[in-house]
Amino acid sequence: MSQAPPDLSMSPPPSDQPSPPLPRRSGTVYSLHGADRPDEYDWMRQPPAVAAHLAAERAYYEAMTMHTAPLRERLTKAMDARLAPVERSVEWTQAGQVHWTETPQGAEHERLVRRVPGGNKKFTQEILLDLAELAGGSPYVETGVREISPCGTLLAHSVDTVGEEIYELRFRDLATGRDLPERIARSYYTGAWSADSRAFLYTVPDDLYRPHEVRLHRLGTDPNDDPLVLREDDARFELTVAATRSGELITITAASRDTTEVWLVDAADPAAAPRSVAGRTPGTEYRVDHDAARGRLVVTTDRDAPESQAVTAPLDDPGQWSPLHPSRPGERLLHADAFAEHLVLTLRRDSAPLLRVVPFSPGAEPYELHPDLPAGRIAQVHNHTYDTGSIIVETGSYTEPTRWWSVDLATGGRTLLRTAEAPCHRSADYVSERRWAPAPDGTLVPVTLARRADTPLDGTAPCLMYAYGAYEAVDEPTYDPALATLLDQGVVFAHAHVRGGGELGRAWWRGGRLDTKPNTFTDHLAVADWLEAEQLVDGHRIATRGLSAGGLLQGAVFSRRPGRWACVVAEVPFVDVVTSMLDPEVPLTVNEWEEWGDPRRPEEFAWMLAYSPYDNPPPPAGRPPLLVTGAVNDPRVLVHEPAKWVARLRATADPARSAPVLFRVETGEGAHTGPAGRHSRLRYEAEVFAFVLDAFATGG
Incomplete structure (x- = not known):
């Protein structure tokens, strides 16, 4: 049963309100393109x-x-x-062992756990990493990297206890539970182990928080001597590192807002010079996975396909691409994951996510996996094994707690593995749905509505809207005890999927960036007006x-x-917007010009200044x-x-x-x-x- 709504009566605001801070004012004036600001x-x-x-x-x-x-x-x-006494994830297999994350009762932070053999052929659990211990006395702690080595005996992990997203990288011996002596004081997100688990590739940010270098650390050596693997000098690009699922290759990807270049590193020889897959072409993106069974690369690219397609490339000539899965009208291909016998595509269609499984066997038909809930989500998670016949997917919505499924790749059959515990929540008491609101130019904007089933859509309920609308990002609907508590107060939640995001693909992003950025704002206002005009919520x-x-x-x-x-x-x-984008010494400014514009150019200055x-x-x-x-x-x-x-x-x-x-x-x-x-x-x-x-x- 859902719990009764709490008493929300409150004291009135004080009649003698304090005065706000009164900061001093300076005479600074910025002059550019004939305008004084x-x-x-x-x-x-x-x-x-x-x-x-x-x-x-x-x-x-x-x-x-x-x-x-x-x-x-x-x-x-x-x-x-509404919090579970112990918040626990699904279990997954990595490096031959079973892992999961859990947050103990009353704890703030999660820990990484694995199952190990115990006496009498039983199993016991072993805590690999506890964020509460990493926090020390800080109220804040986050990890940037958490990578288990291929041999399963080491853990690369990095920690930030301030909130500035600069991480100290450490290496833990999982047999003893102790970190090795060497620590790398300044690292960023992403990293990958060598095949022999004796070296680790990691990214290093510059003074403006841009990951511009990849370095190689060999365990037992001084981090000050870590050799440079790759440096990116173009300030528009950021570097990420990832091991392929096959374990044979490591990819280094340099990405700006609309251009990428990928290099390959042999995981067995991480000190060898990286090889570029297909160079760098302005306006062209590509991502790379390794199909080891067929000795080839699988590449997801927007070359000749604005919403992306999947192609293959031989390892010895990776710039020569051959068709694998063409772009389909109305679909956005986000990435293609290669497994030993199947290709799994992550896509969006009609604003909703889906997976398509494409067997490599000749004559076998592809099939699709969709969210099992209205206005829900579906995604692959924790799939670290290349030679596997099943994958883990998770589903959920704003009103339905996360469920994890094992999917048989040969048949598409789903087996429920786990449902996230959600005390005081009964899913039948809530409703999620997708509707469409017209923008001023006639474009239909998707809107996800969540509410209690007994909260009517008759123009009487208050409404909290939410939107993002940038970078082709999509905030997938996820159950949250905070939001569920708000819904219990009779509030309707409306997520407006405005242009600038990626809900309707690459074109949806391009319709809300650079000179089309105002569409993001008019879409949001149009959704609010539509909610009132359709008498769905109280317009006041x-x-x-x-x-x-x-x-x-x-x-x-x-x-x-x-x-x-x-x-x-x-x-x-x-x-x-204008002042920040004019200052290349502000973190992230230069690589943001392709999202917002470069105000050093008069036309772009004008459109940014206008909003x-x-x-x-x-x-x-x-x-x-x-x-x-x-x-x-x-x-x-x-x-x-x-x-x-x-x-x-x-x-x-x-x-x-x-x-x-x-x-x-x-x-x-x-x-x-x-x-x-x-x-x-x-x-x-x-x-x-x-x-x-x-x-x-x-x-x-």
Whole structure:
């Protein structure tokens, strides 16, 4: 049975509200392309200068939200009640042994566990890595790399206890449970073991957080002597490293927003010079897997196929490609995974994900695997073995906890392996569905709706919208105890899959980037208007939320139509678009030009300036409540962006006719996406939802 909704009554906000921080203003003016842009808060770009101001902002936020504290506690308690006592993943086989992850009762962080033989032919579990131990005294901890060696006796793992996404790389002897003496202080995501488990390839970020080098560490040697394997000097490109499932090759991929180049490294000879597969052609992407049984590469590429196709290439001449699986109308091929007897394609069609299994045996027919739930997801997970007759897939939705299945590749038959435990949740009490809303240009925008079954779509319920809309990224629907708790309050959740994302393929991304970026904003507004016009939700109680590039979206729709929203939540928002994209010393700027534009060019400057939230505040009156977040250790959206935006919004508002702007800034450990621990994350979600519910209750 679902638990009863908690008591959401709350104290009224204080009548004698404190005054917000009043930052000093400077006379900085940026001049470019005949336009002068005053920037009175440019001084906030210097971290030491802004520290005291950020502390004052956090204190103001705490004071202004004090009246919601009882509500936050009730929401947190309801969310915690939905957590499994022990949160456990599906089991998978790697290096000949069975592994899983679990989070013990009351714990914040997960641990990696495997099954080992015990006495009397029984088995016992062995903890390989416990994030709580790695955290030490820090409230924050994340791993960047967690790779088990081919021999199964070593673990490469990296840890960040600050939130800035720079990881210390370590190597653990799994027989003793102790880390080896050598540590690599500065590494980034991805890595791969050599075939003999005696060396490890890893990426190194530059001062702007771009992984620009791949180095080789041999166990037992000084990391200062690690040789360079590959360096990427073009600042638009980032490097990633991965072992192929066959174990025979390692790939190094250099990727910009629309171009890639892949190199091959022999896993048995990792010190040998990498070989480029097909060079680098501007505007062409390709990804590589190894089909060892047939001695060839399987390549996923958009060459001659905008939505991508699968081709093959001989190992001795990898630039010569032959057709394998052509592009199909209405489909986006994301990647092709080679197994000994089957090719598994990951695709999207009509906004939904699917898998297609293509047997290599002549005459055998392909078949498809679809989500087993309305508005659900399906994906491969934990498939590390090349010579296998089955794979693991996971399915789920916003209202259905994750289920893991074993799929027989020969027949397509599914066997349920595990269902994630979800106390106090009965899936039949909730509904997920996909609908379509018309944009101003007639384009239909997919919308995922989630709600309690007893919450009517008759124009009376409040609604929280969410959207991202950038980088061809797709946020697949996943059950979350926080969201389920919000749905229990009679709120409808609407995920608007706006242009700029990848829900409808590469064309959907291209329809919301560079000069077409405004489509992202108009799509989101159109979905809100459609929700009201169709009398699905209460049009006066629609809130909107988004993070990072989705925070930019929130800033844009806050400026364009502030009266549309009951409140707005802009998390770590990328809002000072022009200034950031003009500064190549800001992390990630150069490789973002292909997503947003390069403002050094007049035309691109013009289109970015037209929507940049920092440069386009809304009218002084009629602004709804706005919650902005930021983190001092965030390397993706530097904290000065939301800090400057908040200051300018307050300076341009009529405080008597607009709601306050609140800035929840994380001044200590914390990352781009918020708290790391599962209980800490729920407490954060309770803060956000309390802000939203308070706005619904008070009418903004």
